[in-house]
Amino acid sequence: MSDTTNDADAIDRIVADWERERPDLDPSSIGVLGRLMRLANQVRAVESSYFDENGLTLASFDVLANLRRSGPPHRKTAGELATSSMLTTGGITFRLDRMEEQNLIERVRTREDRRVVYAQLTAHGKAVIDEAFGKHLDNQRQMLNGLTESELDQLAALLKKAEASVVAFDAKATDAAGQAS
Template sequence: MEHGEPLDRVARIQAEWRRERPDIDTTPQGVIGRLHRLADRLGEELRLVYDRHGLGEGEFDVLCALRRAGEPYERAPGELAEHTMVTTGAMTKRIDRLERAGLVTRRRSADDQRGRIVALTRPGRELVDRAFTDHMRNERRLLDLLTPAEAESLEALLTAWLSRMDGPRTPGDA
């Protein structure tokens, strides 16, 4: 932070901790605290688009996963759960809501009569196409708060950090 710049919320919290607990290094809070605040703010901004289309974030994710599947825009519920990183129980609730809204259908799998297949309906595809277009426009607006070089650097840093976080875990890892 430049000399003389006002402290942001995270810097104020760090300063208070340094005063109260000078024995603890609070520098990680500068990155983690700001990432946490940024994630919250980004979530708020992204939800505006979902709300405008009458969708929750989870429903938007399911519709996008189906749309990305390509013709005939269908996947098994377990596959949808993998593509959206939620539990199968949460996925069932999302699919139920989408089915009631007429945006998806469920049918038995031709390969496995016990299995189910979830498919986009025409209204579901039309909605997700509109919502995704708005979503990408919104993400562009948010990313344009950075310079292209900053955005490129940030993406590289986040990719490396996430890769290391998702890497192999040993039993002693916290």
């Protein structure tokens, strides 16, 4: 049963409404997944305003962070970036064009195979991501300031387990859909 006390939030009210309207169903998953979606949207909004102030987008920050954490020489192909980020290869190419105009990355070809093109951090790009990432972590810590270290560890473990559960469900659903066709 959901919490209908004065501490109830919008999600609690949604769950309570469904419990009242469809007592034959268990809407408790909304308490988890609904909050995760709302939380993700709120975090994205906070981060977007911060990135806007610093001349970045979430996508450009993701690419810069991806290159920076890869270690020297801080470069990857568009395909490697797409695999290890939240963007498609087409999205990466568009983003890299803009980032190259901003002198955040440069495109580099290897001597071994001139067909292979890497996106590589420029000195300016490295300075931008180093400053932005430090501020990004500070913002994240402040957003989670209401939780203790123990709660943060527990939440991270539970979210990891929840993600594995969703991935396993998705794999089963995909397999079932493939077998049905």
